[in-house]
Amino acid sequence: GILEDxxxxxxxxxxxxxxxxxxxxxxxSTSSSSPSSPSSSSSSPSSVYKLRxxxxxxxxxxxxxxxxxxxxxxxxxxxPVLVVCGAETNTFGEGWWQDMCDMFTGSPFRRFVSIPGSxxxxxxxxxxxxxxxxxxxxxDAKTFMKDKTPIAKL
Numbered sequence: 001g002i003l004e005d006x007x008x009x010x011x012x013x014x015x016x017x018x019x020x021x022x023x024x025x026x027x028x029s030t031s032s033s034s035p036s037s038p039s040s041s042s043s044s045p046s047s048v049y050k051l052r053x054x055x056x057x058x059x060x061x062x063x064x065x066x067x068x069x070x071x072x073x074x075x076x077x078x079x080p081v082l083v084v085c086g087a088e089t090n091t092f093g094e095g096w097w098q099d100m101c102d103m104f105t106g107s108p109f110r111r112f113v114s115i116p117g118s119x120x121x122x123x124x125x126x127x128x129x130x131x132x133x134x135x136x137x138x139x140d141a142k143t144f145m146k147d148k149t150p151i152a153k154l
Contacts, residue, residue, distance in 0.1 A: 007124070012052055066092060071103065080109040080141035084133065086118030086125060109144045111137055 051058060083101035085094055094114055101112035113133045118125035 010052060012050055014050060066096065071100070074100070074103040075105040077104050078106050078108070080137070080145065081107045081111075082134065082137045083110070083112045084122055084130065085112075085114055086120055086122045087114045087116045088119045091120045108148060109141045111140070113137070 053061070081101070081104045083097055083104075085091075085097035087094065089097070097114075098112045101110055104110045115122050115126045115129050115133065118129070122130050
């Protein structure tokens with residue numbers, strides 16, 4: 001699926017003694033010993049996932065990501081919006097994601113959710129908690145939108 005494609009494009013798996021590395025990996029790594037780690041079904045407890053980007057490339061992405069011009073357009077969104085982040089995220093910080101949710105001023109129903117025990121890759125770190133929040137959001141949005149002028153079919 002899409003999530004697996006993202007993981008395969010952004011990370012590579014190695015072991016502490018592995019000599020096969022891509023030409024531009026960063027030193028940021030995540031142990032794959034937990035069942036919720038990327039592609040854990042094919043990993044061993046000694047596997048390590050590393051970002052394919054060099055640290056300077058990753059820093060450049062983050063430096064410009066929070067200044068992207070589309071952020072100015074979020075108020076134009078006219079459908080229910082759910083913004084999710086991991087409670088332990090260090091990607092901009094939890095407050096930044098809450099502020100982003102607040103930028104959807106045109107949305108008739110918006111919600112910010114922080115998932116405890118997860119970091120940046122919530123769908124892989126806490127898939128059940130995320131699914132529960134999505135279902136709850138959709139149910140609440142349907143209830144809220146029930147008597148409103150239809151803008152989208154939920």
